[in-house]
Amino acid sequence: MLSEMTKHAERCAEIVRLTSEALVVSHIDADGLTSAAIIGRALEDAGIEYSTVFVKQLGETELSKIADTNPPLTIFTDLGSGVLSEIKELGITAVVSDHHQPSTTDTLPARDELISHLNPHLFGLNGSRELSGSGTTFLLAQALSRERGGDKKRGLPSLAVVGAVGDLQHLKDGRLTGANRTILKIGAENRELSYAPDIAFFGKQTRPIFKLLEYATDPYLIGLTGNEDACIAFLKGVGIRLQGERWRRWIDLEKKEKQRIVSSLIQHQMKKGVSPQRLERVVQEVYTLEDETEGTELRDAQEYSTLLNATARYDRAEIGFNVCMGDRGGALEEAERLLKEHRRNLVSGMKFVKENGVVELEHLKYFDAGNRIRDTIVGIVAGMSHSIIGDRDLPIVAFARASTPHEREELKVSARATQHLIHKGLNLGAAIHIAAEKVNGTGGGHDIAAGATIPLETKDEFIQYLNEEIKKQTKKQTTG
Ligand SMILES: [Mn+2]
Structure with a gap:
C-alpha cells in the first residue's frame, strides 16, 4: 500500500537527515537521471552536500569503487534492489530507493542496521507499472523535505512523471496508474503538470506533423509508417496545411485539425483491417510540463525522457542530470546537440537494418x-x-x-x-x-x-x- 510505503519513506529520510554528506549512485537512463535530480534537489534543500555517479549496472567493479570512496552515506536510486546482500557486504551505510524486483526480499528486511530499502514491491505495489525509480525517490524526497514545509516542492512531480514515462510505465494502460497517478495528481494540483488524451506518437512539441506519422511504430500505421511521401499525402488528403512560416508541428494545429487527423487515422487503420482493440491505441494520455517552454522537448514528458536518454546513452549522464536540476543554458544546449547526434545514429542504424x-x-x-x-x-x-x-x-x-x-x-x-x-x-x-x-x-x-x-x-x-x-x-x- 502506498500509505505504508510513504511511512517507510519517512524512516529512510531520517537516516538521510543524519548525514552532512552523501554519494548518490543512480542508473544511467531517464528514470535514473530524474531520480538523482529528485533526491539531489531534496538534499540541497536539506543542506546536505552530495556528489553523483551514474552507472549501467551495479557489478563488482562498481561496488568496490563505491566502497573505496567510503562515503558517510550512499543513496542508490533506480538500482540496488537486485544486489542488496552485495551492498551489505561492503559494510557501508546506504539507502536503496529502487523499483526493480528485489532479489532478497526474504533475507533482508526493509530496514537493516546498515541498509534501508525503499521499493514498491515490498508494499504490494507493481514496480513495473505503478511506480518508477523516480517515483520511489519522489516519496523519499517528499519525506525528507516534509518537516521543512516542502511537501509539494515544485518540479519534483514533473521529474517523477518524466522518469515513469521514460521507463514506459504508462504504455500498458495508455495512462499512468497506481502510485504514479497519485504523483501526477500532486503535479496537476501544483499546476506544473497537465494531462489529457492526445495522439500517441512521438514529437508533438518539436517535429513536423508528417514526421509524427512517419515514425509511428506502436501502433504501426499501415502504409504510412516509414513512408514520408505517404504521410504527407495522407495529411494533405484530409485537408491539413503542412506549412505555416515553418513546418507545422502537432502543437501548432487547431483542435479541430487534431480531431480530424485522429479520426482519419482510425478510419485508415480500420480499412486496413486493424482490430478495434488496437485502434484505440492511436490515442493515449499525454503529459505536459507546464513550467517549460512550448515547442521544446522539455514540455512533453515523452520527449523530455528521450532527451535524457540521449545524454545517458553517450556516457554524458551529467548533462542530462544538470538539465533535470534546472540548467536551461549550456547543459540544455549540449543535450539537444546529443539528441541530434542520437537521431542521426538512429537513422543510420535503421538504414543498416533496411539494407541487411x-x-x-x-x-x-x-x-x-x-x-x-x-x-x-x-x-x-x-x-x-x-x-x-x-x-x-x-x-x-x-x-x-x-x-x-x-x-x-x-x-x-x-x-x-x-x-x-x-x-x-x-x-x-x-x-x-x-x-x-x-x-x-x-x-x-x-x-x-x-x-x-x-x-x-x-x-x-x-x-x-x-x-x-x-x-x-x-x-x-x-x-x-
Ligand atoms: Mn527505472
Whole structure:
C-alpha cells in the first residue's frame, strides 16, 4: 500500500537527515537521471552536500569503487534492489530507493542496521507499472523535505512523471496508474503538470506533423509508417496545411485539425483491417510540463525522457542530470546537440537494418548489427524497425557487440514487442530471462522491452530457446 510505503519513506529520510554528506549512485537512463535530480534537489534543500555517479549496472567493479570512496552515506536510486546482500557486504551505510524486483526480499528486511530499502514491491505495489525509480525517490524526497514545509516542492512531480514515462510505465494502460497517478495528481494540483488524451506518437512539441506519422511504430500505421511521401499525402488528403512560416508541428494545429487527423487515422487503420482493440491505441494520455517552454522537448514528458536518454546513452549522464536540476543554458544546449547526434545514429542504424533485413523465425524476428550499431541504441533501432521490417507482427530481437572493453567477449541482446503481442500473452522480459540463463547469460526486463548479455558464441542457441519460450507464452493465451 502506498500509505505504508510513504511511512517507510519517512524512516529512510531520517537516516538521510543524519548525514552532512552523501554519494548518490543512480542508473544511467531517464528514470535514473530524474531520480538523482529528485533526491539531489531534496538534499540541497536539506543542506546536505552530495556528489553523483551514474552507472549501467551495479557489478563488482562498481561496488568496490563505491566502497573505496567510503562515503558517510550512499543513496542508490533506480538500482540496488537486485544486489542488496552485495551492498551489505561492503559494510557501508546506504539507502536503496529502487523499483526493480528485489532479489532478497526474504533475507533482508526493509530496514537493516546498515541498509534501508525503499521499493514498491515490498508494499504490494507493481514496480513495473505503478511506480518508477523516480517515483520511489519522489516519496523519499517528499519525506525528507516534509518537516521543512516542502511537501509539494515544485518540479519534483514533473521529474517523477518524466522518469515513469521514460521507463514506459504508462504504455500498458495508455495512462499512468497506481502510485504514479497519485504523483501526477500532486503535479496537476501544483499546476506544473497537465494531462489529457492526445495522439500517441512521438514529437508533438518539436517535429513536423508528417514526421509524427512517419515514425509511428506502436501502433504501426499501415502504409504510412516509414513512408514520408505517404504521410504527407495522407495529411494533405484530409485537408491539413503542412506549412505555416515553418513546418507545422502537432502543437501548432487547431483542435479541430487534431480531431480530424485522429479520426482519419482510425478510419485508415480500420480499412486496413486493424482490430478495434488496437485502434484505440492511436490515442493515449499525454503529459505536459507546464513550467517549460512550448515547442521544446522539455514540455512533453515523452520527449523530455528521450532527451535524457540521449545524454545517458553517450556516457554524458551529467548533462542530462544538470538539465533535470534546472540548467536551461549550456547543459540544455549540449543535450539537444546529443539528441541530434542520437537521431542521426538512429537513422543510420535503421538504414543498416533496411539494407541487411531481418531473419524471421516462427515466433520472432532478429538481426545482428555486429559493431555497426552501438549496443546502447540497438534496442531503440529494433523498436523503430519493428513493424517496418518483415511481414508479421513478431517480437524483434537485436544483437550487437558489447562496446565496453571488459565485455568484449559478450553479445548484447535487445528485444521489443508491441501491446498487441502482450495481449496475446507475451512477456518478453520473462522469456529473455529464461533463454539467457540457459546459455549462461543474464537477462530480463519488462513485458514490452527486454535485454540480455550472453556469451558471444551462444547466439544461435539463445535464439532457439527464446523462440521456444515465446511460442509457449503466446500459445497459452490463444488456447486458454
Ligand atoms: Mn527505472
